[in-house]
Amino acid sequence: MAGAPAQGGEGGLPRAAGLPVCYASRLGKPRTIGGPPVAMTLTEKILAAHAGRSQVRPKEMISVRVDQSFTDDLGGPITFHVLESHKVEKVFDPERFFVSAMVNTPSKDISAANTVMKMRGFCRRMGIERFFEGGNAGIHNALAIEQGLVLPGEILVGGNSHACTGGGVGAFATGMGSTDIAAILITGRTWLRVPETIRYVYNGELPRWVTGKDLILATIGKFGVDGAQGKAMEFAGEAISALPVEERFALPNMAVEAGATNGIIEPDEKTLAYVGPRARRPFTPVYGDPGAGYAAAHEVDVSRLEPMVAFPHLPSNTRPLSEVREVRVDQVYIGSCTNGWIADMRAAARILKGRKVAEGVRLIVIPSTTGVYRQCLREGIAETVLDAGGIFSTPTCGPCIGAHMGVLGDGMRSVSTSNRNFVGRQGSTRAEVYLVNPHIAAATAVLGRIGSPDEL
Amino acid sequence: MAGVLEGSAWTLGDHVDTDVIIPARHLLTFDPEKLAPHCFEGVDPTLASQIRPGDIVVAGHNFGCGSSREHAPIAIQALGVSCVIARSFGQIFYRNAFNLGLPLLEADLPPGAVRAGDRLSVDLATGRIENRTTGAAFDAAPIPDFMRELIAAGGLIPFVLGRRA
Ligand code: SF4
Secondary structure, eight states, X not given: OTTOOOOSTGGGOOGGGSOOOOOOBTTBSOOOSSSOOOOOOHHHHHHHHHHTOSOXXXXXXXXXXXXXXXXXXXXXXXXXXXXXXXXXXXXXXXXXXXXXXXXXXXXXXXXXXXXXXXXXXHHHHHTOOOEEOGGGOBOHHHHXXXXXXXXXXXXXXXXXXXXXXXXXXXXXXXXXXXXXXXXXXXHSEEEEEOOOEEEEEEESOOOTTOOHHXXXXXXXXXXXXXXXXXXXXXXXSHHHHHSOHHHHXXXXXXXXXXXXXXXXXXXXXXXXHHHGGGOSSOOOOOOOOTTOOXXXXXXXXXXXXXXXXXXXXXXXXXXXXXXXXOOBXXXXXXXXXXXXXXXXXXXXXXXXXXXXXXXXXXXXXXXXXXXXXXXXXXXXXXXXXXXXXXXXXXXXXXXXXXXXXXXXXXXXXXXXXXXXXXXXXTBOTTOEEEEOOHHHHHXXXXXXXXXXXXXX | OOSEEEEEEEEOOSOOOHHHHSOGGGTTOOOHHHHGGGTTTTTOTTHHHHOXXXXXXXXXXXXXXXXXXXXXXXXXXXXXXXXXXXXXXXXXXXXXXXXXTOOEEEOOOOTTSSOTTOEEEEETTTTEEEETTTOOEEXXXXXXXXXXXXXXXXXXXXXXHHHHO
């Protein structure tokens, strides 16, 4: 595990196994608070800094300053209603908040349109200027990163469970409900229970067609949908370092699918090169202390992994692709805040190029933001999808959550690059959703059944 | 939320996620009256019409996992469910429920301890759960102090507004 910091204690033993050990932090000397300095994980260090403390301990309740927050057209109306009914006339800092109408966008019906109108009115009154809808639409979890509104060392609390995606740039990022977001809008702070950190170390070289998405699917498959309940999942190791930055985002994105509070990846040079030009404010990357205590540490040899398929109806219901027998599909959806990045669009286009979608399969490709959408147009990706017989849409959550655009009917089967395959997630409670990476999704669209690009 | 609750039990399994509690197609509103009839639709579409005010939902691990939608605890509350007992809860759901004043109890009930239709009494202050039908009693983990403070203040928003003033 070249270059990675030492794990908690010997072999990642929890801190409770011995007295805290004093190590020099990478950013200088650890600070003391009366006793000996205690090594902290990346997550703990960010939380301590935002609590105005030199140290926090797992399971403590703390109050932290929030650097950035956001909401959308599902949670937003409740947040704004809560504020209005309590006669809140001013938000803490309108610069630190943004809104994206993304689920039912472009407004699928009158009610969705009314929601957007109301949210715009609220934002205007409160001086919130960042509003994404229409010609700048995008999924907030992706926008936060793309727009440089979540930065290494920061705290992002979004009104969406997949706000944890932001951990991919080395931030503490977590999702909360509408009332919690309302409280953040009032005070600029929130309360948290400091999560213990579980460290997942991925070693070895990734085989062909295996991506960041497969690492997280395999991890959830192994540890279950509550395998990291209330914990921080820290992803590390040479396989993570080797991944392009955008391919890493699938890991923290799906941390919530393991029940985690947050997922986080220590920022490296690639991260800083990615984030630097986008950043809307100065930031200081934070790194975990060597010798920090972990609740557990797990190592995964990725060189033996295959592309993973999560069968209905839980993300943990995974099987390696080679064990998947004939599964015919009606719809393939490539997009979402998990796999709607330009890297994912390119991966799909490479496979679709010069090929045709199988008879009877509806392929829907949706970039996660307008920025990605534009890039797809520039690179001819949109045309590749259309030539293959697919649909190429402007950004929306739409099919991911069965809201609109490609809602599944009774008995329909969808293969999806998104993150959840719960009963009824993409439409009918009698439909089925299988989760895969973009390579497998594109190959499946061509084959008409779940399969590998190697079969084309 | 002080005092002792009494009601009939409804039993659900593990990992009851927010998509089955209230599917996205119903999220164009957050009106409790409109959400209630669709509550638990993904588990059993007839459940909402059978649950009576005061009833208690008893579930397995990870109840409320999945999305941050506050519509889930709103819908459960709108059915009149007085509290949810589960082995564990999805963390965002847990916060949302207390923020709205829907009490949750974490209890590692032995298998078969509560069957659908059993009469339960639940003391929120002590975490004591009594199955009036079978006569058995169990202890849930006490509700954390901070959650009690929230409830005492009348929910999260009054709590933070009070604090700021
Ligand atoms: S893409 Fe899907 S998972 Fe991501 S925010 Fe939208 S609905 Fe949620």
